[in-house]
Amino acid sequence: MSGRSDVWWDWNAADEASSALRRIASAIDTAAQQRASAANTLLAGWEGPRQREWAARHAALQAEAIRLRERCLHAANAIAQASARARAEQDRINRERQAAQQTTQYAGQP
DSSP states (O other), X not given: OOSOOOOOXXXXXXXXXXXXXXXXXXXXXXXXXXHHHHXXXXXXXXXXXXXXXXXXXXXXXXXXXXXXXXXXXHHHHHHHHHHHHHHHHHHHHHHHHHHHHHHHHHHTOO
């Protein structure tokens, strides 16, 4: 059959990648929350120059965790959007094929 070829896209792989990135983002978020809770407990009874140094390092680590989580979610969303575009294009191709088949079928009838 002539006409447009199918969209070349692995929806299962895309779904798996998007899901994996979302799980990683969730794990990063959980770890950051656990670190924040532990830090609050630790910092409650600790004062001095090393405490401030440690708190600054902890804040930098937490900020990096947030950036990493956001990058994972951005990538997961980009994959999901690409899948949606591929699905829409495949649906359009399928509709074109169906219309062409119906036209061919009806062309031979009186």
